[in-house]
Amino acid sequence: MKIQEKYSLKNLNTFGVDVSAKYFAEVKDVDDLKYAIEFAKINHFEILFLGGGSNILFTEDFGGLVIKLNLKGISEEFLNENEVLVTAKAGENWHEFVQFCLSENYGGLENLSLIPGNVGTSPMQNIGAYGTEIKDTFVKCKVLNIQTLEIEEFNKEECGFGYRDSIFKGEVRGKCVILEVTFKLSTKNHQIKTEYGAIKNELDKLGIENPTIQDVSRAVISIRQSKLPDPQILGNAGSFFKNPTIPLQQFTEVQNSYPQMPNYPNGEMVKIPAGWLIEQCGWKGKQVGNVASHELQALVIVNKTGNATGKEIYDFSTMIIESVKDKFGIGLEREVNIV
Ligand SMILES: Cc1cc2nc3c(=O)[nH]c(=O)nc-3n(C[C@H](O)[C@H](O)[C@H](O)COP(=O)(O)OP(=O)(O)OC[C@H]3O[C@@H](n4cnc5c(N)ncnc54)[C@H](O)[C@@H]3O)c2cc1C
Structure with a gap:
């Protein structure tokens, strides 16, 4: 090396x-x-x-x-006739790993098709899309302790998974590096999840009534390709901000002024789509210098000219945070890791 x-x-x-x-x-x-x-x-x-x-x-x-x-390799261990443990090393490309699982007819990751990045990073922010997060199938991961250079293992509970969050973004950040991740997947009687987003519509368009896990993956890929900019063509890091979760009481107050605000209540908290808030502030498709908010998805900040500096992108995100705070009194948190 x-x-x-x-x-x-x-x-x-x-x-x-x-x-x-x-x-x-x-x-x-x-x-x-x-x-x-x-x-x-x-x-x-x-x-x-x-x-x-x-x-x-x-x-x-x-x-x-x-x-x-760039650690590579995938291994499997059958638990019984319905379940398999699949372990992938950190450097495996996430989407290729999902496609490998689908080619073996292992179910559970199909809704997470086409998410960029590597397997080793997937626990960091508990990657999720279309009603699924990796915590749903995650079993354990092996990490290297940077201080002791010993290999340690974290099970699901120890990872402290939350919405785009885990212990790897908090308490143990910078203290260990993820080496491999193990998932428990189904080998038959797969649980098909089509209720989220436009998956059902997409399957209807294709005339598929009883979708397989492979059909769900194809539908997800097609929706993602139509909505999200391809980083090979237009530089971006997907959603730049997390969807904010605010207390019910604060939500009720803001809703008085904005009754059309989309919302997802969860107990005493309410999740608001960050993309909607940003769009309401007039940012969708807006360009400042080399940076813009994507015209189809306001939550995605793009390197519009290909010449943007990181500082310009960061400053653009600060302008968005400030205008959402001014208009709605809601704070946005960056999902992207800033270096
Ligand atoms: C077009 C697009 C769409 C996206 N859609 C989604 C989506 O639907 N859902 C979603 O959750 N995310 C999405 N993302 C974000 C991104 O794909 C995920 O966060 C992904 O897991 C990042 O993986 P990476 O390997 O590229 O991470 P990197 O950018 O390389 O690293 C991210 C952070 O993790 C650290 N890190 C990397 N590897 C390790 C390791 N092995 N051990 C410890 N720390 C490590 C890095 O230091 C850095 O701080 C999208 C991104 C893009 C560009």
Whole structure:
């Protein structure tokens, strides 16, 4: 494994921001990874782990060591005639992993088709889409403790999964690196989830009444391709903000002024679609310099000209946060990791 100097990260982040790492290493196994971590420790360099670069915004060059995780491999262990444990190493591409599971007729991940990024990052923010989150099938993950260089295991409860959240974004952030993730999937009698979003409509269009897990995946892919910009063509990191959850009482007050506000009550809290709030503030499709809010989905910030700096994208997101706060009194939180 080579540690390279002044390495461009432009092709390694889906925003396509032109920044570089002072040092860069691509690791293919745990020994490489330990070596790279030791190198950083000896030289007192900050470490940044990189998967597919689809949930990160670099606002400046990175002055330490970027470690790109390229550990590969998938293994299976049948539990009984209905269930299988499937383990994938951190560097496996998420969508290719989902497609592998579908090719083996393993059910549970089909609604998460076409989410960019790698398997090793999926627990970080408990990736989710179309009524499913990885916590629904997650069993455990192996991590390397950066301090001790020992391998440890986290089960589902220990991961503290929440909406786009986990212990890896909080308490143990920067203390460990995820090496592999294990999911429990069905081998037959799959639970088909079509009630969320436009999946049912999409299947109706195709004349499919009794969808298979493969049909659900195709429907999800088709919907995503029609709604979300392809980062290969237009730099972006998907949803830039989380959907805010506010107390019921605050919601009732705001709703008096905006009765048409979409909302998803959950006990004493109410979730509001961030995209709607941003759109109401006039941001949908709006461009400032090299950056814009996407014309089909206000929640997605795009590198419109391909020449945006991370700082410009960050400042654009701050303008959105401020105008949503001014108009609705609701704070937006960035989903994307800022570096
Ligand atoms: C077009 C588009 C659509 C998207 N749609 C969705 C969606 O529907 N649902 C959803 O949840 N997300 C979505 N995302 C966001 C993104 O795909 C996910 O967050 C994904 O899990 C990021 O994976 P990555 O490997 O690219 O992470 P990276 O961007 O490489 O890393 C993200 C963060 O995790 C850290 N990290 C990376 N790997 C590890 C590891 N192995 N151990 C510890 N830390 C690590 C990094 O340091 C960084 O802080 C979308 C993004 C895009 C571009």
